[in-house]
Amino acid sequence: MSAVKTFFIAEIGVNHNGRLDLALKLVEAAYAAGAQAAKFQTFTADALAVPNTQTVAYQKAMSGALDQHAMLKSLELSEKDHRIIAQRCRELGIEFMSTAFDKRSMDMLCDIGIKRIKIPSGEITNLPYIKDCTRRGLPIILSTGMADLEEVRVAVGAVREVQRELSVPSPALTVLHCTSAYPAALEDVNLLAMQTMARELGVPIGYSDHTLGTFVSPIAVALGAVVIEKHITLDRTMPGPDHAASIEPDELKAMIAQIREVETLLGDGIKQARPAEYEARRLVRRGLKATRVIEAGTVLQESDIAILRPASGLAPGSYETVIGRRVVNSLDAGQPITQDDLEASEGLAR
Template sequence: MSSSVFFIAEAGVNHNGSLDLARQLVDVAAEAGANAVKFQTFKAENLVTAAARKAQYQIDNTQEDGGQLAMLRRLELAHEDHEALLAHCRDRGIAFMSTGFDSESLAMLGTLNMPALKIPSGDITCGPLLLQAARLRQKLIVSTGMSTLGDIEQALAVIAFGLTHDGTPSSRAELEEAYSSAEGRQALRDHVTLLHCVTQYPAPASAVHLRAMDTMREAFGLPVGYSDHTLGLEVSIAAVARGATVIEKHFTLDRTMPGPDHAASLEPAELKELVRCIRTVEQALGSTIKGPAPEELGNRRVARRSVVAARPIAAGESLTLDKLTSKRPGEGISPMDIWFLGDRTARRDHDLDDLIAP
């Protein structure tokens, strides 16, 4: 990933289990100018038990109660679907990504040469999946919804261990040692980006707390981005202004389509506008150095002032304050020096508003 903001158009499961809809989502993401389009990869039976209930937002968005298992079965993508989507992404000039929610899916995704592997918020406490992801030695984007700093630190300890050790950890102390070691810290800096996230669909702006990005960046010394589940564009744009290196945002072909995530997703025109806004903000952030932009230099003489005669002054008169004032243009002596001219005399006659000769 480059130094510019990496924008992930999150298709997720908004394909509703249709490869044709998934291809259309790729097209929309590419036309919007996203860096990557990301799906979700899972085997429903490997992810949830038959007793696992839907989250309330899933019940609200699907307008049906019941368990996660039946819902997720309808939203699976087959292995051959991934190959087809990967090829379509290549044709459209956009990177393919997917989040792996189980060991089998993660292993398959690790072979697809994606820009990064995504760890979802719900799996930040799934030690075995974290260890497997680390062992793939690829870039990792770790989402932190529902997490405390302690949760994040423990997850990073597992990842640091996986990046620097073989085998499985024998104790928490061994994980802590890997996390605290210079080798482990460097491995994390080389591989991991953290995403601030609020796991609610949609998430109210009042729940976002973007300043937590600063806390995470300072606590862990890692790049931080934002996975946005709010409605609208504003919060993602604000996250970029606050230093997010990655933005992830759900999108859909149509918010009224059935499914758990459509209602909290952007439609195609909104996605394109968000990418445009982020690129503009990214340009505007620029350098940390405060100084005149090249475009400003020609305006100095127009906007700044010079010391001028407040009344006619004869050659040889002393240049005391009562005879001087400051007006535009800024082509003469700076008004910052007006107090220091009293011991000088006029070199020539000056009419009212004449620039005082240097």
């Protein structure tokens, strides 16, 4: 089995629709499906957008909202809500996470006791924000939707600069590949960009999955993702900006099960026979056998030796070195020829 277990983040985001009861139900669904973390988004509309800011096309299509500020206002959770949610996560044994979109929200989350900080794709060029997040001394997960490699490199450099100042142990940074489209079309996914970032930046990588369905994230794990983030909802038909591009609890459970299967099939990377192959190796491989009754003292000729199943006797690689050797034991027809049956000689492969 793979030594790395993928850290799965169930991205609840704003799919609670501003309701604490829905938020708690989503936490319970994430836990029941096997996710390691339930993640929210923490913000105040006033600190995020000016009134009458136009909604993004997908937000408009999925929620009907035209004013981004008003939409965000309806999706806020209070500090009390956050603390109740975090407590429920602790009771269940699932990690509480949230993305903070402003300093005050980050202060609140750190006071609540988050274990890591998620920097969203939209803030990847906001270096003051990135540095402030990193100064909290917690592991960083950085999403990279809409970014090119150089922008990611600069953001990673900002994180590492602060982490060096704080003497934060490595690795304390994971970079998530992401396509910021809801839903993301398959031709826009570009999973190989994960490997590009891993190679160019020398960081652990993951994938923030905005595609429809459940099959892309397991592929990302096969390509090296150690963190997966996926939006979840109780019902895709609910009103709201992210529901339609999310998966429901049964799908979440199936996806996590698929990822665990992928981890198993990836193995440990060591090329060697597996225990399940031992019998086949013994019975399907060949060994050197006597073709007739051979008396002790006989010098072996090609006609005296056959390469036959099973693998008992010397390995076929010894064939040429055995020809011309003298046997010290009598052999029956079909009997395996072993090194003990031959005069002492070097270079015989077993």
